Amino acid sequence: MPSTAGHHSPTRPAVNRRRFLKASFGGSAALVTAPTFASWLAAADAKAATAPAAFVDDYRTNVLANQTPETNAVVRILGGFAEVWKTGDAWNTGTVLRPDVLRANMRYCARITATRTEAQAKEAFVVDRQHQSYAMIGGLGPLADLYRSGAKAVTSITAAPDGTPPGKINDAVPADAPPGSALGAGSYDSQLGKVAKLVDTVRGGFASSNPAKFAYQYPRPWRMNEDSEVVDTGATDEFGYPVYDSQVVVAPQLLRQRAEKPSEDGGFPSGHSNALNLASLAYAYAVPERFQELVTRALDLSHTRIVAGMHSPVDVIGGRIMATALAAATLADPANAELKAAARAQALAYFLEETGATADTLYAYAHAADTATDPYADRDANARAVRPRLTYVLPRQGRDEPLTVPKGAEVLLETRQPYLTAAQRREVLRTTALPGGYVLLDGFEQWGRLNLFAAADGYGAFDSDVTVTLDARAGGFGAADSWRNDIRGDGGLAKRGTGTLTLSGHNRYKGATVVEDGALVAGSPDALGQGDVRVVGGTLRVAEVLRLRGTYLQDGDTTLELPLRENHGPALSVARRAVLGRGSVLALRLDADRPPVAGDVVPVLRAPRLRGRFDRIEVNSDVLRAVPVYTAEGLSVRLVKR
Incomplete structure (x- = not known):
């Protein structure tokens, strides 16, 4: 050669x-x-x-x-x-x-x-x-x-x-x-x-x-x-x-x-x-x-x-x-x-x-x-450079026919997404693929429709419920990964295992999001889609702000980690109701650039209806502690010196 x-x-x-x-x-x-x-x-x-x-x-x-x-x-x-x-x-x-x-x-x-x-x-x-x-x-x-x-x-x-x-x-x-x-x-x-x-x-x-x-x-x-x-x-x-x-x-x-x-x-x-x-x-x-x-x-x-x-x-x-x-x-x-x-x-x-x-x-x-x-x-x-080079001058015509991922294509993601099964990697390829109707891409098995750049960022859709397991002991992508795509679909997500998964797209999937173990990180305001969110194990970590379209439930030995920023609205907004069960913990993380100070009252969680209370509220500070201020529509904290 x-x-x-x-x-x-x-x-x-x-x-x-x-x-x-x-x-x-x-x-x-x-x-x-x-x-x-x-x-x-x-x-x-x-x-x-x-x-x-x-x-x-x-x-x-x-x-x-x-x-x-x-x-x-x-x-x-x-x-x-x-x-x-x-x-x-x-x-x-x-x-x-x-x-x-x-x-x-x-x-x-x-x-x-x-x-x-x-x-x-x-x-x-x-x-x-x-x-x-x-x-x-x-x-x-x-x-x-x-x-x-x-x-x-x-x-x-x-x-x-x-x-x-x-x-x-x-x-x-x-x-x-x-x-x-x-x-x-x-x-x-x-x-x-x-x-x-x-x-x-x-x-x-x-x-x-x-x-x-x-x-x-x-x-x-x-x-x-x-x-x-x-x-x-x-x-x-x-x-x-x-x-x-x-x-x-x-x-x-x-x-x-x-x-x-x-x-x-x-x-x-x-x-x-x-x-x-x-x-x-x-x-x-x-x-x-x-x-x-x-x-x-x-x-x-x-x-x-x-x-x-x-x-x-x-x-x-x-x-x-x-x-x-x-x-x-x-x-x-x-x-x-x-x-x-x-x-x-x-x-x-x-x-x-x-x-x-x-x-x-x-x-x-x-x-x-x-x-x-x-x-x-x-x-x-x-991403901006890749997308037009997948089709160049080809016009798109006809309807978007569903893609059957070519046999064996999932091996291309084998080391990039080692925590997924072969069937799940095929779903990643299918839901991130280019649409049909491009004449040169629609040949036998349609290999030209695969978008490997997008596939590396995880699912493009949850067309059925997805369960993902990451193991902190596995190291690398097996322990932690980020899905950056804008995820659509009628299904939901169950996060299992001791590892960490980050979702950072503008997600519109309709199913529930369930945290069972490890950590799920919401890296964007709409990271968790349009369904209910249940934290029944592990940690839900919010990067900056999170908007939930459904209900929020936290129960058992679980943690909700939210940022605290001076002169800022609540980090978590719930459209329906929020339910806090026994054993639930709120961990507050002071913003590095604009941290609130002693005496500030900072909104944390807002919901039309709030039932229950956190068992414990923690602050990552040696000099400040948080005093909760509960109302029927949410939670704020008053920061005081220890």
Whole structure:
């Protein structure tokens, strides 16, 4: 599996692409009736006694000898592309089936490359030439340098030239690299050798994009400039290519890195995007503390393929789809069970030793940098960058059909959400997935609809009651996790186990929330949805303010922890009634920025009806204590000196 491949052609191919270019860039083109992927699938089902095999069971068919959906699992899951493009008998004889999609695809490329900066061109060169597995290490943030050192991972591509280099440039082990160094994910003979091997295995012999490229024969965007209907300026560049008024312009640094044979250099799917996403998911399995950042970086670097002028949005989407399925298939393969477990254990032990962190504090260490040193330190910025890159120019049409999560996909969250069952991880993937109706994403098994960035933030809906158990002794995500999504649905949540779960979305689920053990943290005013809340064990902790739409019940050996802030309303507001049973404790936490002082009367809990009283009220202060002031509609406390 080579790290990079040639992508330049100094000799202009003398071919005519006018027919499909008119449909792609502009002009008129008739829709062509052709066999679609859906009709193939129907025909295949009619001929066979059983449906096509699940991708995870059939991924090893992705070899060059197999280039049809009947014989190749990758070609099959990318079959949504057959709805927009009909492959011809040669690389330049394909037919546009959806001019709206492919015209938007080409115009996006032209716009992006026309506004590209010199810095972006240089970044695109580095991504093009550097080993993709090495490029993804940057997604590890504060752990990246430690990884490079421990894995003995090196590269010779660290910067881009100012202009067009005279010949092809490929990554190599630098002459001054330490002994035993290796390209990509690193050396197997290193402190992180199992992780390096896992990355290479996920990117192994059945992960090539070439069979699908040959099957679909969709040209790269820069090859479509010639003979197109855009305005010809009459000028040519130094390589003899015509210059157009509106065209896809390849980054200067990459002009001589292009492949020379159009018939062997298809655009769909993007091989770099496939490789980057494969590497990201392998690293994310071994180092789930940086799961979302790695997913973000893979999409970020894949976008540079468009910026470079080397690929189009549909190419990049295709690379992501196949990588998601291939990573799941490889990780779910029983043959790799021992390796993936060893890689996760090795990575955790290494980073704990090198950082001095514990399993419970490693996540904080991995997110300690700011955006000046970690480009992916801002989670909200990551989310804003990820969402449009999952669909790019694809229009959405039709109804939102429910997603059946592809077999085996849940393995992608195995180390990120180890406290959930496989069935629960499938529900996370289903309830956070993209809606249906995107033509390229709706292929066989719909792998393109999975939104792994969102899935890392927990459920998107409680369509039935959910029980989650976290164990404080498990460490890491098994002991504590945060669900940031806006959770909807008719179901509710039961929190069990000694660990801690934080909900911080604008949640609208209708079922009850029950705290049975450990801690449930309400990280937003609407964190606990619209149903009743019952604390029958453990602790309910409110970060700032909590609004409950139903009733509140606290009973037994339980704790309600609320913040106290000067000149602030009640931290807990209950829409219906509040019932306090025996054994219930109120723990008050003084606000660090605006703490109330002795003599202040601070509202704590407000409800139309309040029944019962707390057995004990605690304050995290050596000098203050709280005197309760109960009314029929709530509770305030008067702070006095001890």
